[in-house]
Amino acid sequence: MGRKSSYSAEFRNDAVAxxxxxxxxxxxxxxxxxxxxxxxxxxxxxxxxxxxxxxGEPVAAGRDEELARLRAENGRLRRAKKEWELEREILRRAAQYFAEEMRA
Structure with a gap:
């Protein structure tokens, strides 16, 4: 907490007005x-x-809502990335298997 203001509340309110x-x-x-x-x-x-x-509250509330939305989207994209990596690994192994079958 900062030091006490040398300006009175009335002076501050008048300046704001x-x-x-x-x-x-x-x-x-x-x-x-x-x-x-x-x-x-x-x-x-x-x-x-x-x-x-x-x-000031609506701005902060809007920021909080956007932050929550972005975090949810980030989580969804991370899960999708893991699924794509798993699918790519399955396809890589399948391609390897069929390549070996073709040679034999």
Missing amino acids: LYRAAGGKRTYAAVAADGGVNGETLRSWVRQADEQAGR
């Missing part, structure tokens, strides 16, 4: 300069406010 009021017409750095803070600090405050308001 000021950034949102700009409606995307101003950058984090420009809005932060007006308040005397770093642009990255303001960006982290906006991100924290979004997460507290529940706006």
Whole structure:
């Protein structure tokens, strides 16, 4: 856990509100300069406010769903690879057997 912020919660909320009021017409750095803070600090405050308001949850849920889907697909592809390797080995042995039969 980090150190306690030197900025009050009211100041942080006002800075976030000021950034949102700009409606995307101003950058984090420009809005932060007006308040005397770093642009990255303001960006982290906006991100924290979004997460507290529940706006960050759908993105995380979407990522979790995609990760679960990709893991399932990865498992399916690994099983299919093992099956193909087994089939290839069976065909290789069958070809070897019939080649020996043809020579005899």
